[in-house]
Amino acid sequence: DQQVKQNSPSLSVQEGRISILNCDYTNSMFDYFLWYKKYPAEGPTFLISISSIKDKNEDGRFTVFLNKSAKHLSLHIVPSQPGDSAVYFCAAAYSGGSNYKLTFGKGTLLTVNP
Amino acid sequence: GAGVSQSPRYKVAKRGQDVALRCDPISGHVSLFWYQQALGQGPEFLTYFQNEAQLDKSGLPSDRFFAERPEGSVSTLKIQRTQQEDSAVYLCASSQHPTGGRETQYFGPGTRLLVL
Numbered sequence: 001d002q003q004v005k006q007n008s009p010s011l012s013v014q015e016g017r018i019s020i021l022n023c024d025y026t027n028s029m030f031d032y033f034l035w036y037k038k039y040p041a042e043g044p045t046f047l048i049s050i051s052s053i054k055d056k057n058e059d060g061r062f063t064v065f066l067n068k069s070a071k072h073l074s075l076h077i078v079p080s081q082p083g084d085s086a087v088y089f090c091a092a093a094y095s096g097g098s099n100y101k102l103t104f105g106k107g108t109l110l111t112v113n114p
Numbered sequence: 115g116a117g118v119s120q121s122p123r124y125k126v127a128k129r130g131q132d133v134a135l136r137c138d139p140i141s142g143h144v145s146l147f148w149y150q151q152a153l154g155q156g157p158e159f160l161t162y163f164q165n166e167a168q169l170d171k172s173g174l175p176s177d178r179f180f181a182e183r184p185e186g187s188v189s190t191l192k193i194q195r196t197q198q199e200d201s202a203v204y205l206c207a208s209s210q211h212p213t214g215g216r217e218t219q220y221f222g223p224g225t226r227l228l229v230l
Binding site: 032091099 | 156158222
């Protein structure tokens, strides 16, 4: 049972345009969400996070939006650059007993075309 | 400073063979995690150490999987009598403090295990 879902396995955008990556979750206990970026043959690297008390967090070209009622979050990359081409994983955590445990989605492969 | 390193990077094992995967976390990091990433899937939690104490091993798939971190730094994930379904990338991550998921986890490059 996938508690964190990334329903788009891949996304292709033109350089300079906006990339929007989506993530849905089913466990209402989750209260902290993260995005990780992964290049081939490397481990995932932390990109940006958001707490459930917020609905938006911005860091440079990256913005994460959280819609708690819909159990949905999205990552916006503006403007997209070829170096952003990677697999993006959405992950979730909660403040309960096992709060160190991250639950990941399957990832979305983003390709930014020059 | 060095990041998280893992060795070997690639391992081919015959079914039934035992394997040992090593993780060197970032120096001074208290927390250490192991994840398993099957092909086309996201990383899945296996186990968690705080210093040398294994506080959670709920994600280990079977009793063939064993992890240790005897001195609170380097960790080894051992898989006994490997099966084909054990083929995956095994990721190690560390974080500075013994706090929750809000603490950034730094991942190593992973060990890709192929069981024939």
